[in-house]
Amino acid sequence: MGTFKIEGGIQLKGEITPQGAKNEALQILCAVLLTPEKVTITNIPDIIDVNKLIKLLGNLGVKIEKLAHGAYTFQADEVNLAYLESEGFKEEGKSLRGSIMIVGPLLARFGKGYIPKPGGDKIGRRRLDTHFEGFINLGAKFRYNREDYFYGVEADRLKGTYMLLDEASVTGTANIIMAAVLAEGKTTIYNAACEPYLQQLCKMLNSMGAKITGVGSNLIEIEGVEKLGGCEHRILPDMIEIGSWIGLAAMTRSEITIKNVSWDNLGVIPNTFRKLGITLERRGDDIYIPAHEDGYEIQNYIDGSILTIADAPWPGFTPDLLSIVLVVATQARGSVLVHQKMFESRLFFVDRLIDMGAKIILCDPHRATVIGHDFKSQLKGIMMSSPDIRAGISLLIAALSAKGTSTIQNIDQIDRGYERIDERLLALGAKITRED
Structure with a gap:
């Protein structure tokens, strides 16, 4: 130390x-998993938590190219889903709280997402109920292995629905939005978080072809689409x-x-x-x-x-x-x-x-x-x-x-x-x- x-x-x-904003970067980086096309992100902060997530994406099979300081391209066209059940992932994922936000994109695009109980700051309880209740509302099946603290959600195809979040969780809202953009039909999220960084995520997803309205309010509506494309995005x-x-x-x-x-x-x-x-x-x-x-x-x-x-x-x-x-x-x-x-x-x-x-x-x-x-x-x-x-x-x-x-x-x-x-x-x- x-x-x-x-x-x-x-x-x-x-x-x-x-x-660049750490809390935005952690959301934006997870969103690259939603498309097989190339995504360019600039103003990425060079800090431990963000670099850990970039490394985790690389281990998942995402092709990463550093263009300049704070500028990268990501292409998730050959994602290695087997890595999600490896011991290496269990160790890597639990060291970073932001890793929870890979679950929504993986569930939406590949029908399954797993994560070990994530770590992060020792500042008290930071529960994950909002994330997983949202996925369950979209039609996913939830499982939890108490022996090694491993969470999983699976679904053949997510279906849009109405949900009222029990708390305006920023990461929970981000995760649910990333799952819902590829779901079948319309999803309505009430009591959604509306931080500028979440607005940035929605703007990025819309530029990729998503149909999200109500951005900046606590009532988000999402019309599911079949697929998303690449984009360029700059972090606040x-x-x-x-x-x-x-x-x-x-x-x-x-x-x-x-x-x-x-x-x-x-x-x-x-x-x-x-x-x-x-x-x-x-x-x-x-x-x-x-x-x-x-x-x-x-x-x-x-x-x-x-x-x-x-x-x-x-x-x-x-x-x-x-x-x-x-x-x-x-x-x-x-x-x-x-x-x-x-x-x-x-x-x-x-x-x-x-x-x-x-x-x-x-x-x-x-x-x-x-x-x-x-x-x-x-x-x-x-x-x-x-x-x-x-x-x-x-x-x-x-x-x-x-x-x-x-x-x-x-x-x-x-x-x-x-x-x-x-x-x-x-x-x-x-x-x-x-x-x-």
């Missing part, structure tokens, strides 16, 4: 371009990374411009950071954050009560940025209640921030109250370990703002979601070294 050593308390300056910039750079600029009181952010797809993210007192300027399609020399002040509600920032399905605030909000609040003027509704273990990294000198009260597994220092008391560098992707980047931001030297272990977790993070921070003037 690698480590980062960070000398904190240094103001940064410069421009940064966000990577990663909104989670954009939010991370906003938090970094505020905590280190740095002047940073984030380039080409696709403002129209950021939703409530800019205004949520503004509620924390952070100044953001829109300059074309860029975000400019000035150096916050005088700090930043958290807004209260209009009746004077404490601000609460909570996650919610899109267009609500994404849960992946609550860890950033929490760490940014440690140096604000005022207090905020952070409410993480979706995952019961995601706030447990706050003990590291408390060790650094932050004033945080962990109310329960889902809620934490942060009392800001207003930069009057600087966090101090310590040795710590990254428990998951988003906590890892939050601890890295805290270390960059802290007094003294910090060491972060288990940085593979950060590398799973952030491309060449140390090199890009060095370009802004940070003092960070990677030790393997």
Whole structure:
């Protein structure tokens, strides 16, 4: 496992371009299995989780050609279905949560899809019921081997139907849509997720010949087609990374411009950071954050009560940025209640921030109250370990703002979601070294 050593308390300056969106890439890459024709995808982030999925597709028999950095062609004209029942697949599939989204395309095109119980972040339960209930509604037969935690679905031909999802799961909605595009008849999905990355998947599928309407709403309708063709698709910039750079600029009181952010797809993210007192300027399609020399002040509600920032399905605030909000609040003027509704273990990294000198009260597994220092008391560098992707980047931001030297272990977790993070921070003037 690698480590980062960070000398904190240094103001940064410069421009940064966000990577392609990890959560979109994981969906888009699985969709290449729906057609035997060539699919070209650009702006793919060079990160561990995405590279694992690309490798898995290669092992499935997908022909992969790298055209340039972040640009690949994929052709799934000779898929090796026998690999799905191999020991190698069982090991490879369970190391990546995004691998669950190969099931829908495989089921739709080949009549069967298998997956070991997938891994990923240790942030609490992330159930798969929505995925498999959707497949069952489309006519698939479900089986589960409890001995080796192996899931399977099979169907001669899927048939369109109406379904009301029990939760607006992004990956669940994506998986069901990819299964339904080749099903017979009409499928209606209500309480569907509608994140920009899911909209991107639908736009890509429509460009391949699918007939999907209601894109961007929670009511999706799909007319099944016989086959899909190839296409070209460009992945959006990663909104989670954009939010991370906003938090970094505020905590280190740095002047940073984030380039080409696709403002129209950021939703409530800019205004949520503004509620924390952070100044953001829109300059074309860029975000400019000035150096916050005088700090930043958290807004209260209009009746004077404490601000609460909570996650919610899109267009609500994404849960992946609550860890950033929490760490940014440690140096604000005022207090905020952070409410993480979706995952019961995601706030447990706050003990590291408390060790650094932050004033945080962990109310329960889902809620934490942060009392800001207003930069009057600087966090101090310590040795710590990254428990998951988003906590890892939050601890890295805290270390960059802290007094003294910090060491972060288990940085593979950060590398799973952030491309060449140390090199890009060095370009802004940070003092960070990677030790393997």
